[in-house]
Amino acid sequence: MQELEKKEFERLLPYLYKRKERCPTFVFAVLERFIPGFVFADDLNSPKTIFVGTDSGLYFVGGPISNVAFNKHFLKFCSSKLKEGRRFTLFSGSGGWDGLISDCFRLELKQSSRYSFTFHPEEYGVKEVQLQEPFTVSRLDEATIRSSHEFNLEYYERFWGSAGHFLDKGFGYSVIDGETALAGECTSIFRGKVYAEIDIYVDAEYRGMGVAKKAAQAFIDHCLKNEMIPCWDCNVENLASRKLADRLGFREPSSYSIFVKNQ
Incomplete structure (x- = not known):
């Protein structure tokens, strides 16, 4: 899991705009530098799995869950943040991530469902x-x-x-x-x-x-x-x-x- 410098954020945009599943708006807000935040990816040149966070305690993880090294760092990061006592709201990018997060933080986190609508x-x-x-x-x-x-x-x-x-x-x-x-x-x-x-x-x-x-x-x-x-x-x-x-x-x-x- 590699952290991107702010000047590298735009590298992820073509990948995100092509995704079948739309990311939360705050992900684009961070990547397009409207609000402060951080970005991690499995690969800087050809990213497939990403982890994005805001200063307000909102996080998103998406992409394939097959990268064991990425998952290890992601779970360690979440565990550390949970101990800080601040707001922690994690948006999951797929059912696969739902399962991984639930298995690892069954006692610490509560899962709920939301709808994202498409504007016509x-x-x-x-x-x-x-x-x-x-x-x-x-x-x-x-x-x-x-x-x-x-x-x-x-x-x-x-x-x-x-x-x-x-x-x-x-x-x-x-x-x-x-x-x-x-x-x-x-x-x-x-x-x-x-x-x-x-x-x-x-x-x-x-x-x-x-x-x-x-x-x-x-x-x-x-x-x-x-x-x-x-x-x-x-x-x-x-x-x-x-x-x-x-x-x-x-x-x-x-x-x-x-x-x-x-x-």
Whole structure:
């Protein structure tokens, strides 16, 4: 398992973009230098198996599981990280990795399933949500972040390093009730040059009013205008998220596993 220097990250991109199974968006965010992180590969010149991590404690492993030396170093790395007491969320690239991770960390990690959807722009031609006045849609700015309970300064420090870096490289939209009341938000938890992953939150008082869909439409419109692909992932049991995804043109859910620390 060899660690790549930052200037070598782009070597992996052709391989990842050709993969049948799409990687998590944060992998592209790291490789395309939108957020800090590290990258390991089995071979620098012809990579097949990779391990990518972010500073926020998100990790992805994918590719063939047949490289014994790579697996040994990968498992040792995970064991060391688990002892640090910080966040640890591991995204698995296949059923083979599911089995290997489960066998080695059965007591330390809990497995759960998520869906990754494929966006179909031809299915997106949905009727725009018309909210009653005084609702307005605005691009996220520093004032909105400071007033948010969910996507606040701490959120952007965790996933982007700082709110300032997010405002420079990321994007998102808010639905405001009146002058200042924040009804809902849709933000890019991660983005690369091609993919942008949606994270969405609506205040309990405004749920069921179309706020989530309105915010998501603004996000998707931004992606289409800038030739990006919006990404929608959610927990398998999150029926509300799955239904909203379907109404917005996200189809063909593909399941994958994540592993988080047992509490």
